[in-house]
Amino acid sequence: MPKILSKERLAQNIVQIEVDAPMIARSAKAGQFVVLRINEEGERIPLTIADKDPESGKVTIIFQEAGASTCYLGSLEVGSEIKNILGPLGTPAHINKVGHVVVIGGGVGIAEIYPAIKAYKDAGNKVTTIIGARCKDLLLSEAKIKSITDELLITTDDGSCGRKGFVTEILKEMLEDSSIEINLVYAVGPVPMMEAVCHVTAPAKIKTIVSLNPIMLDATGMCGVCRVTVGGQTKFGCVDGPEFDGHLVDFKELKARLSAYKDKEKIASDHVCKLAHL
Numbered sequence: 001m002p003k004i005l006s007k008e009r010l011a012q013n014i015v016q017i018e019v020d021a022p023m024i025a026r027s028a029k030a031g032q033f034v035v036l037r038i039n040e041e042g043e044r045i046p047l048t049i050a051d052k053d054p055e056s057g058k059v060t061i062i063f064q065e066a067g068a069s070t071c072y073l074g075s076l077e078v079g080s081e082i083k084n085i086l087g088p089l090g091t092p093a094h095i096n097k098v099g100h101v102v103v104i105g106g107g108v109g110i111a112e113i114y115p116a117i118k119a120y121k122d123a124g125n126k127v128t129t130i131i132g133a134r135c136k137d138l139l140l141s142e143a144k145i146k147s148i149t150d151e152l153l154i155t156t157d158d159g160s161c162g163r164k165g166f167v168t169e170i171l172k173e174m175l176e177d178s179s180i181e182i183n184l185v186y187a188v189g190p191v192p193m194m195e196a197v198c199h200v201t202a203p204a205k206i207k208t209i210v211s212l213n214p215i216m217l218d219a220t221g222m223c224g225v226c227r228v229t230v231g232g233q234t235k236f237g238c239v240d241g242p243e244f245d246g247h248l249v250d251f252k253e254l255k256a257r258l259s260a261y262k263d264k265e266k267i268a269s270d271h272v273c274k275l276a277h278l
């Protein structure tokens with residue numbers, strides 16, 4: 001069974017683990033994810049492949065303790081085995097040389113943008129990265145991102161690091177600056193952030209890719225739970241995505257579907273998170 005090889009708590013509720021998964025480490029591409037099951041009774045948790053090392057066979061996952069399953073995962077220690085890890089899943093990001101790409105990460109989404117930044121750089125693009133979090137302590141992977149991006153711009157809601165405000169304010173200013181040409185925007189983070197980014201880029205007709213996180217079950221295109229409406233058509237987040245043209249996404253429907261099980265999730269979360277932190 002796959003083993004947890006390392007564990008680091010990056011912030012109060014955000015944990016990074018490295019899992020022994022050589023086949024996934026060898027074949028994963030930017031934009032793809034895995035589905036973990038902690039034990040026989042465990043639900044299936046989709047999590048982005050934040051990094052991979054094909055030589056050592058390690059896959060890095062960074063997750064927020066959002067509820068029952070992720071709290072339980074966060075309570076496991078180095079050496080623990082998990083029931084299984086399935087992947088790489090999803091359609092890899094379509095990476096081309098387009099010129100200047102602005103990559104935006106918000107919240108735990110910051111931890112997920114490293115493979116995309118690297119892939120866009122490797123394809124010969126100039127990459128400006130904007131990351132935003134509630135406060136300084138939640139700015140994940142800052143040094144790692146800085147080491148590969150051409151430019152790193154930071155915002156925090158409380159002003160404890162970088163500019164006080166939201167990532168969209170910096171993006172808006174860049175779009176208003178006639179000396180800056182932007183060819184593509186790529187955004188990962190909370191749904192309202194991705195939606196706001198799309199509102200900013202739509203009038204300028206700048207192609208904007210978002211990585212969606214609909215609720216998933218089998219993650220292989222069989223159950224339909226992850227359906228999203230994109231350009232008026234039903235798409236499955238797990239196989240057609242998770243990346244889509246943000247200007248075509250029905251965000252209202254996505255938000256409604258994501259909150260459909262809130263009551264049940266709260267009951268499970270209160271129970272497991274209490275046990276995990278005893």
Ligand SMILES: Cc1cc2nc3c(=O)[nH]c(=O)nc-3n(C[C@H](O)[C@H](O)[C@H](O)COP(=O)(O)OP(=O)(O)OC[C@H]3O[C@@H](n4cnc5c(N)ncnc54)[C@H](O)[C@@H]3O)c2cc1C
Binds near residue numbers: 069108
């Ligand atoms: C493709 C994809 C990649 C993701 N990558 C990451 C990542 O790298 N790091 C990270 O912290 N989170 C990521 N998520 C979200 C993560 O899967 C959920 O936070 C997790 O499943 C929550 O489960 P829970 O039992 O801990 O919490 P719950 O209390 O069950 O849920 C908390 C919230 O998480 C969402 N959620 C619940 N179950 C699922 C599910 N089966 N699939 C998707 N979302 C769900 C819902 O919005 C829910 O309100 C990703 C989701 C998707 C679809």
Ligand code: FES
Binds near residue numbers: 217219221225226236
């Ligand atoms: S999760 Fe079942 S079809 Fe996508």
